[in-house]
Amino acid sequence: MSSTTHTESAQKEIDYYKERLKKLTSSYMSLEYRNAALAKDVLEMSEGLKVISSLQYKKDSGLKLEELLDFLTENINVRLKMDVTLLLIPENEMNQSFKPKFIKAFNGYNKEAILKKSVSFNTDFVESKSYIISDDNENYKDFISKIRQVLEIDHFILSPIINTEEIIGYIFTGRRSQLLQTGTGLVSYHHNILEAISSVISALRSQIDRNKILEKKVAKRTAELRKEKEISEKLLLNILPYETTLELKKNGFAKAKDYSVVTVLFTDFVNFTSFSEGLESQELVAEIDFYYSAFDNIISKYEIEKIKTIGDSYMCAAGLPVKNFTHAIDAINTALDIRDFVEKTKLERIKENKHYFDIRIGLNSGPVIAGIVGIKKFAYDIWGDTVNIASRMESSCEPGKINISKSTYDLVWKDFDCTHRGAINVKNKGVIDMYFVERLS
Amino acid sequence: METKIGIGFSNQTVSERAGIEAANLALQNGNIKRPDFALIFSGGKHDPNEFLKGVNQVLPNVAKAGGSSFGIITDDFIGYDGFEVGVTVFSSDNIRFQTFAAGNLKEDEYAVGDKLGKKIKEAISDDSQGLFVFYDSSKQQNPPMLNFATPLFAALEKYLPSGLAVAGGGFLADMMLSSCYQYIDNNVYTQNAIGILMSGNFTMDVAILHGCQPCSDYITVTKTNGPVLLEIDNQPALEVIDGLLGGNHGINVKDFAMNVTLGVNRGDKFSAFKESEYANRLTLAVDEENKALIMFEPDLKEGTEVQLMRRNLDSNYVTDVINVLKEKNPNPSFAFYINCGGRAKPFSGVGFEDAEEVRNNLNGIPLAGFYSGVEVAKVGEHLQALDWTGVLCVFSEL
Numbered sequence: 001m002s003s004t005t006h007t008e009s010a011q012k013e014i015d016y017y018k019e020r021l022k023k024l025t026s027s028y029m030s031l032e033y034r035n036a037a038l039a040k041d042v043l044e045m046s047e048g049l050k051v052i053s054s055l056q057y058k059k060d061s062g063l064k065l066e067e068l069l070d071f072l073t074e075n076i077n078v079r080l081k082m083d084v085t086l087l088l089i090p091e092n093e094m095n096q097s098f099k100p101k102f103i104k105a106f107n108g109y110n111k112e113a114i115l116k117k118s119v120s121f122n123t124d125f126v127e128s129k130s131y132i133i134s135d136d137n138e139n140y141k142d143f144i145s146k147i148r149q150v151l152e153i154d155h156f157i158l159s160p161i162i163n164t165e166e167i168i169g170y171i172f173t174g175r176r177s178q179l180l181q182t183g184t185g186l187v188s189y190h191h192n193i194l195e196a197i198s199s200v201i202s203a204l205r206s207q208i209d210r211n212k213i214l215e216k217k218v219a220k221r222t223a224e225l226r227k228e229k230e231i232s233e234k235l236l237l238n239i240l241p242y243e244t245t246l247e248l249k250k251n252g253f254a255k256a257k258d259y260s261v262v263t264v265l266f267t268d269f270v271n272f273t274s275f276s277e278g279l280e281s282q283e284l285v286a287e288i289d290f291y292y293s294a295f296d297n298i299i300s301k302y303e304i305e306k307i308k309t310i311g312d313s314y315m316c317a318a319g320l321p322v323k324n325f326t327h328a329i330d331a332i333n334t335a336l337d338i339r340d341f342v343e344k345t346k347l348e349r350i351k352e353n354k355h356y357f358d359i360r361i362g363l364n365s366g367p368v369i370a371g372i373v374g375i376k377k378f379a380y381d382i383w384g385d386t387v388n389i390a391s392r393m394e395s396s397c398e399p400g401k402i403n404i405s406k407s408t409y410d411l412v413w414k415d416f417d418c419t420h421r422g423a424i425n426v427k428n429k430g431v432i433d434m435y436f437v438e439r440l441s
Numbered sequence: 442m443e444t445k446i447g448i449g450f451s452n453q454t455v456s457e458r459a460g461i462e463a464a465n466l467a468l469q470n471g472n473i474k475r476p477d478f479a480l481i482f483s484g485g486k487h488d489p490n491e492f493l494k495g496v497n498q499v500l501p502n503v504a505k506a507g508g509s510s511f512g513i514i515t516d517d518f519i520g521y522d523g524f525e526v527g528v529t530v531f532s533s534d535n536i537r538f539q540t541f542a543a544g545n546l547k548e549d550e551y552a553v554g555d556k557l558g559k560k561i562k563e564a565i566s567d568d569s570q571g572l573f574v575f576y577d578s579s580k581q582q583n584p585p586m587l588n589f590a591t592p593l594f595a596a597l598e599k600y601l602p603s604g605l606a607v608a609g610g611g612f613l614a615d616m617m618l619s620s621c622y623q624y625i626d627n628n629v630y631t632q633n634a635i636g637i638l639m640s641g642n643f644t645m646d647v648a649i650l651h652g653c654q655p656c657s658d659y660i661t662v663t664k665t666n667g668p669v670l671l672e673i674d675n676q677p678a679l680e681v682i683d684g685l686l687g688g689n690h691g692i693n694v695k696d697f698a699m700n701v702t703l704g705v706n707r708g709d710k711f712s713a714f715k716e717s718e719y720a721n722r723l724t725l726a727v728d729e730e731n732k733a734l735i736m737f738e739p740d741l742k743e744g745t746e747v748q749l750m751r752r753n754l755d756s757n758y759v760t761d762v763i764n765v766l767k768e769k770n771p772n773p774s775f776a777f778y779i780n781c782g783g784r785a786k787p788f789s790g791v792g793f794e795d796a797e798e799v800r801n802n803l804n805g806i807p808l809a810g811f812y813s814g815v816e817v818a819k820v821g822e823h824l825q826a827l828d829w830t831g832v833l834c835v836f837s838e839l
Contacts, residue, residue, distance in 0.1 A: 039786055
């Protein structure tokens with residue numbers, strides 16, 4: 001074989017291997033490029049799944065809807081490597097116009113201006129409840145151009161959020177045109193991710209709606225209960241002193257308490273029994289109600305505790321359940337007001353030729369025990385000799401007068417003009433000095 | 442005082458909050474009470490002023506330097522979505538940091554290198570150990586073109602002592618070549634090159650991680666215009682590459698950008714492959730009208746023989762390089778990685794994340810870094826702009 005033939009043969013062999021290398025390189029590099037594209041897709045898909053799972057997690061973490069949507073656009077934008085992500089929220093029920101909200105975007109995107117804009121939507125598109133990938137849609141070219149112009153992003157996906165077959169908004173996410181590579185890369189799996197995200201939002205919305213209904217029911221029932229409670233408390237306060245009510249509510253019981261000195265007041269209508277015999281029971285009750293209501297107002301004025309009524313006798317006490325140093329003065333002021341009211345009523349009725357009452361009022365000061373007894377129909381009551389003597393003061397009184405014992409007199413003599421009646425025998429109590437209270441001194 | 446290094450990141454979309462979060466995390470991770478210096482990087486989708494405002498809320502009156510990045514690398518986080526930021530805080534009596542800046546790269550890269558070099562030279566002392574040089578890659582013009590590292594570093598290296606370890610990178614904000622920013626203390630610059638001179642009782646070791654090899658025979662550049670590669674083997678460059686890829690590869694030729702890499706073998710043409718003898722040049726953009734490739738650097742001259750390069754399919758090369766570094770530095774305290782954005786997993790076509798492999802192999806050594814457009818390190822005695830490469834720096838205190 002000549003050297004020329006050798007050279008030709010060697011060259012042929014080189015060319016063969018060069019061609020083989022070229023073929024191998026091309027198939028290898030082709031695979032490598034596809035691999036790069038696939039790797040990018042897989043990475044973004046896995047990031048998309050992370051967005052969905054983080055949204056699920058956040059959904060159950062008690063965030064408010066607004067906070068959750070803000071978290072969502074942030075996550076989509078960062079994880080799916082978008083330049084801009086926002087939600088389009090309907091401005092009215094017609095779903096014709098949408099406002100951008102929760103914008104997350106790159107530096108340079110004019111968020112403030114975009115937030116002020118609204119996007120009017122193509123009715124057909126809204127009704128179709130479909131989505132748009134801007135670079136792969138022939139049906140809504142004009143609408144896509146309009147979106148590009150308003151939201152200032154070239155490549156985007158617009159995906160509806162549907163709740164109970166109604167569109168409650170759109171997720172908008174997009175990228176700028178790349179200078180170096182084609183690089184928009186918005187494809188159907190991006191939409192699949194957004195669709196899954198929309199489902200989570202939809203479920204959340206349903207949950208919120210259900211919660212709202214539930215909250216309304218709870219609020220209504222709470223208001224009813226509160227009203228019932230207020231009524232109960234009011235009733236309780238009518239029966240028991242406020243402080244005793246608190247103690248009862250807190251502990252389930254209220255202890256009887258010793259008071260070293262209080263002033264007890266009794267009233268009694270003169271000749272009530274004989275008068276009542278000529279009245280219908282309803283008239284009688286109305287008459288008592290008229291006077292006792294006035295007495296109730298008077299004792300409220302002086303913050304005196306009503307104890308009870310026994311027929312035509314009205315009993316109250318000053319200096320309990322909260323102890324004070326003015327109990328005797330308060331009680332006598334109360335007695336004077338009661339006396340004056342009864343006297344005034346008497347004069348009016350005389351003019352009108354109607355029946356009237358005279359009243360006897362007796363007061364005594366001294367120690368008592370106060371508390372609740374029984375487990376049904378609670379009643380706040382006081383016990384002790386002081387109470388009995390107060391009752392005797394009333395029975396020893398004259399009509400239209402206020403009769404006080406020496407123990408009360410000793411507490412009020414500086415404040416009121418009193419007339420000493422002398423030492424008077426009291427049934428089972430011996431002789432007690434008594435005084436008529438005339439007026440404030 | 443023992444040197445403390447804290448590394449933090451954030452990928453919030455609100456720039457100020459991202460700055461606050463990353464800076465706080467850095468202080469917390471490093472258990473740092475007295476911050477002395479901070480390296481700060483922000484993704485291209487962030488507002489640089491707002492980011493710096495956020496960082497300054499946590500690190501007021503602390504010297505700092507950094508810039509825009511294509512992505513962030515830390516111990517806990519690797520990201521290149523545009524919203525990530527990274528803050529590395531140093532607290533040390535042992536390492537001193539001095540920062541320098543020189544501007545107007547767009548007009549004259551060589552002049553900027555010269556100016557920066559003079560400033561650095563004046564500051565270099567006997568205990569100066571390492572230098573980072575970062576610069577704004579984006580020239581902000583159409584067709585897209587970068588500020589070139591080759592003239593910048595050619596001018597700069599005249600002023601640097603041969604024993605000084607140097608590493609650097611070109612800041613790239615994103616695939617749109619958006620404006621890049623540089624941070625020095627409380628200033629935000631653009632079109633600047635910055636230097637960070639590190640002095641003290643420590644060492645800085647630099648290693649290059651190419652992780653790629655040739656997959657074609659030699660082809661010859663036959664027509665260029667600066668960084669624009671017009672013809673290879675007298676055929677339109679784009680057609681030649683398209684042919685090498687088999688024609689029916691299904692890839693949009695525009696996506697050759699940040700993917701197609703040509704290697705120049707500076708060693709023996711037909712000897713066994715030796716990675717360290719290759720300089721790679723990555724395609725920045727494709728000029729479809731002229732069927733040309735626009736390269737990151739303008740140094741592929743007519744007559745240069747190149748090969749189409751591909752990434753290594755396995756990550757063993759990372760282990761090999763880092764094992765050598767560990768042998769030389771038995772007590773490393775910190776590592777800094779400048780990695781080409783094109784090497785991020787979604788762009789590179791390999792099944793592993795290069796930065797993740799670096800982190801795993803460092804095995805607990807605190808790691809910070811960023812994704813760049815161009816990487817710079819010494820090849821032999823000269824500073825060389827490198828593409829599609831990672832530059833790993835390891836610091837050891839003495």
